[in-house]
Amino acid sequence: DIQMTQFPSSLSPSVGDRVTITCRASQSISTYLNWYQQKPGKAPKILIYAASSLHSGVPSRFSGSGSGTEFTLTISSLQPEDFATYYCQQSYISKYTFGQGTKLEIK
């Protein structure tokens, strides 16, 4: 199985900050990497698919990059509504696995 490791596990940025979250795969997954945002008590929402493609309706301050084993999610200028938990997910093999999550907390 492919293991996904995210870091950091938590972050306390300020509104307006540039935020970068990293996701590392235990083996190469090409660009089969997706990013989700989840707020407390709510279902996750897709942000980025195929490592760098912005899903419809997602603000352009979100971007993704990477290939192989290392990937990043960047929020160019953090907004108040962006405080949430972010998960990466590999879809290279059919046993899809998620990273453990990165929680953005208000400083």
Add this chain to the structure above:
Amino acid sequence: EVALVESGGDLVQPGGSLRLSCAASGFILSTYEMNWVRQAPGKGLEWVSYISKSGDNIHYEDSVKGRFTISRDNAKNSLHLQMNSLRGEDTAVYYCARDLGKSSAFDIWGQGTMVTVSS
């Protein structure tokens, strides 16, 4: 409006069974691959199972293999998860999720249904 609505979650004793359902609306279920994802209280997301459009290709996470069965009724626009031999570690919110069709990303999620396994 495109939506998924789960039902069937409940409190069940260890060793018991439960059948979850997921009703799709606003789109034709048969044209999408589907998944179940769960989240234990205070924990991260865990993929559980996948089913192809026609139901002829199915995958499970190792810890549920042999105990859970995913199925779909395209005529009724519904997805199901039969859960047998339930354990405490199966306690979670269970989400059904639609496969976008690109990079197997999940673009539509239900609101979740809570399964609690406890005596």
